[in-house]
Amino acid sequence: MRIGLLGTGPWAGMVYGPVLASHEGLDFTGVWGRRPEAAKELADRHGTRAYDDVDALLADVDAVAVALPPDVQAELAVRAARAGRHLLLDKPVATTAAGARAVAAAAEEAGVASVVFFTTRYLTETADWISAQEEAGGWFTAHARWLGSVFAEGGDSPFATPWRRKGALWDVGPHALSVLLPVLGDVRRVSAAGPGPGDTVHLVLEHTGGASSTVTLSLTAPPAASGAAVELYGDGGVVRLPEPTGSAADALSRAAGELLAAARDGRAHPCDAAFGLRVTEILADAGALLAPGAGEPR
Template sequence: MKGGSVRIGLLGTGPWARIAYAPALSGHPELEFTGVWGRRKEAAGELAGEYGIRPYPDVDALLADVDAVAIALPPSVQASLAVRAARAGRHLLLDKPLALTSEDGRGVVEAAEETGVASVVFFTTRFGVETAGWIAEQAVEDGWFTGSAQWLGAVFSGDSPFAASPWRHEKGALWDVGPHALSVLLPVLGDVEQVEAAVHGPGDTVHLVLTHTGGASSTVTLSLTAPAHAAGVSVELRGEAGVTTLPERSDGPVPALARAADALLAAARTGRPHPCDAAFGLRVVEVLEAAETQLRSVLDGE
């Protein structure tokens, strides 16, 4: 894949596909938004009609007509379809979390490696202009002592488009917003060496204590059930360079996803993996899985 427009298909027709993926793919100057497949044929037809593209009743038929796929589906569904697409030789624009088990995530990584396709996982904060720049600046600083991340949402109240999401209700904040927090902390503080503690708070809130290979420790608080007026995101780092905090993003998900598509195109054309590839997505899943195991052991009284 060297030049010219790249044909890309979309798997998924839910709120995130409509809010972010479809507008980002259709507006990208180097992508030819070719078609859409969804688990509900009526929804696929409706979304396809909005963008003047073809609705596909069959995944394999869509894969035969494109060079890459973007997947906006629940993680348990995404993993198997990503493997299927990779084995068909299609580059992968994926969402977080990559999967809900490390076994499923490893399957995606292995399929991508075996076929040589490029992959990018869309961790929103990693592709915001201000936030991506801030992460890159902190990653080259030495001497970080500790970090603190809070990702607090009020997803199940008000008019959130994700209020009825079954997988979010089942898996909670750990799996929905936990990937965002880890996507910021890992490139700066180093890989997670150990999940030292994982405990429950109110609602689906969880608190994590992590140690990192760079020598720093971090604390993470995650929730989808925070009071609306208490919701928000903050990341603070402290070390020899002083104290710094994650800036607010000025752009929405569509420009950020367009930059993720840029990253996928660059990885496909150069053969150089992006830092947010499927392998990084798998590492995030492994950390979340370790935290979930600890949370379960607390509930079981071990």
């Protein structure tokens, strides 16, 4: 599959570029970015072509991988889908329900495959655990916490990019939902409280399967307190999301392989653009309940 990369930021350079260049099922055709000099540097690093015009790239590929801020991603994903290109998207698909809805609709209307890269869903240990808990059922309640230190005091994370100033709700919230929804069911009601320290927010979710869950999210946690955890409580006792041993590159390589399979078989992927839309809708509902500016790093 000929694939192009849209984006040249830290995530594109550290993860997307190397994976697309090394994946045996992909032909890394080229890179487009909003900064042409960065696109050229990334393309040269992987022996591929830098494109000045995004439509020229779309004309030369079968699929695109997108490593751009969510709302930039949404606009270009619609454009790519309408050109008949399969979509390897990052989370969140957009930061408005309307933006995500446009992506999902464009993918459905064009009949293209789509996969959204929720990292935890593509690491072997965590993916297998999610499937096992979904099959087991009988869950009463759950708690998830995703605590990052991207904007911790004195930090210098390469991922402290402008769009992440929207806060943890939008950056790490999708990760939590990507684990909880397949196990506990869709969300029929959401409550939200914040801000706590920094950009910390708390969600309470009522799931269609009858269970409830709580979620704590932050990008301003002290580095020593950062990390992710999910605990489920139910008929089988208490189970915890295992610590994965793979890397983000391992997860993205698997996601790319699943996009190849979805494009070949014509079957919807569990983490397709429609699922990305649902995650965005839940986050937007939570955001509307928070005070203006809540959930943004201070």
